[in-house]
Amino acid sequence: MKEKITKEIENNLDSLVSISKCLYEHPELGGEEYLAAKTLTDELKDRGFQVEEKICGLETAFRAVYDSGKAGASVAFFCEYDALPSIGHGCGHNLIASMSLGAAIGLKSVLDEIGGKIFVFGTPAEETNGAKVQMAREGIFDGITVGIMTHPSPVTEESGTSMALYPMNFQYRGKASHAAASPEKGINALDAVILLFNSINALRQHVTRDVMFHGIITAGGEAPNVVPDFTEAKFYIRAANKKNLMEAVKRVEDCAYGTERITGAKVTISCFEAVFDDMRTNKTLSEVYNKNLMNLGEDRISPASAGIGSIDMGNVSHVIPSIHPWIGFGDENLVIHTREFAERTITEEGKNLIRKAAAAMAMTGYDVITSYELQKQIIEEFLR
Structure with missing residues (x-):
């Protein structure tokens, strides 16, 4: 046969x-x-x-x-x-x-x-x-x-x-203002996304060794003399299994909500591709x-x-x-x-x-x- x-x-x-x-x-x-x-x-x-x-x-x-x-x-x-x-x-x-x-x-x-x-x-x-x-x-x-x-x-x-994969999209919405004349009137969405990267980087020491974070900034503002009112970042979160993955995702979400509280820029979190x-x-x-x-x-x-x-x-x-x-x-x-x-x-x-x-x-x-x-x-x- x-x-x-x-x-x-x-x-x-x-x-x-x-x-x-x-x-x-x-x-x-x-x-x-x-x-x-x-x-x-x-x-x-x-x-x-x-x-x-x-x-x-x-x-x-x-x-x-x-x-x-x-x-x-x-x-x-x-x-x-x-x-x-x-x-x-x-x-x-x-x-x-x-x-x-x-x-x-x-x-x-x-x-x-x-x-x-x-x-x-x-x-x-x-x-x-x-x-x-x-x-x-x-x-x-x-x-x-x-x-x-x-x-x-x-x-x-x-x-x-x-590796299990969770694709996360973060959109921050702040308030535009003149960066020199009246920065105090703005809410800087770029500060929020930079803090997000720093927060996630700080997580690396405190997750299981199989967990990986890969991120890019897809929108970071239009002009240096304008306080950015919209920014966006995309991350892939990976782990050896679904349990470790979802624990890492929860901690990344906490990071995002923390940057929202610090900067005042409101964050929207979504999944931009399928979860593997x-x-x-x-x-x-x-x-x-x-x-x-x-x-x-x-x-x-x-x-x-x-x-x-x-x-x-x-x-x-x-x-x-x-x-x-x-x-x-x-x-x-x-x-x-x-x-x-x-x-x-x-x-x-x-x-x-x-x-x-x-x-x-x-x-x-x-x-x-x-x-x-x-x-x-x-x-x-x-x-x-």
Whole structure:
């Protein structure tokens, strides 16, 4: 059966590479991935999948299902396809889309014999609003047995953790006045935002070591001789898990309200992007994937890196057993989110990553569907 899966992927590899190259040549930002979504959904329809577009009210999101008509487990693969501003596919989402599509095609070739269902989700805007966050919140993944995706990387690593993320926006409103003639009549919103930065910096010593703060000032006044009446700052608050994250967020809110009291500038706090949960790798499922990848010729899988940033697959992992491994180019000097990384995705190396990752994911899906004992172990770990 696994030979049939790999043969099916090999037979369709040129088509998968063409799709990856098309996305590379036409990069689209998050929420604007119209060509990518159409390309993928058209392909899935041609392959016999039932496709529902614009799910969760998201213009470029989709859900595709192939049902064997027989009882069995369900396996979900996730396509990402948004690009980075000015860089294009420096995160390799063009490869992710083709890898997951290839996995679905490979597993479908045996599904009528083994039973179960395949889901393919198109999940836009991973770099910003993270469609998986809203999809998880609306119950789109409920009832699916496992979720699998693979991300390109400089080196191959097993699925690990990611950091929980809370994006905070602070807007201060003061009162304008002439900075020299009558500064006492003004309320300086810039003073407030500077105090906010100083207060948050003072927090760094008094939070758990996993907590991180990254902030920028997006509005700081218009002219030096005018007391600024409006300022704005954006922060990412990160932590190893949701508990530590929310404790840090509360302390940052206290800082903001403290600067309001000190300066008189009124603060409005909001969340400007989706809140990402930490990634909870299902180790049982991860070990099955690693074994399949090694059998396909991967010579080394490194241990998972700690604190690799934030991914919306984390939200999926809190709903269903999930993995998010990394498939590497074998170049430790390669840096993700660069034009150089984007260019590597359309090389012969990129083609080989599609081949290996698609096969490893499809074979892992096969293992899950055909083993009730494995399903039990995966679910027991998830529920712990």
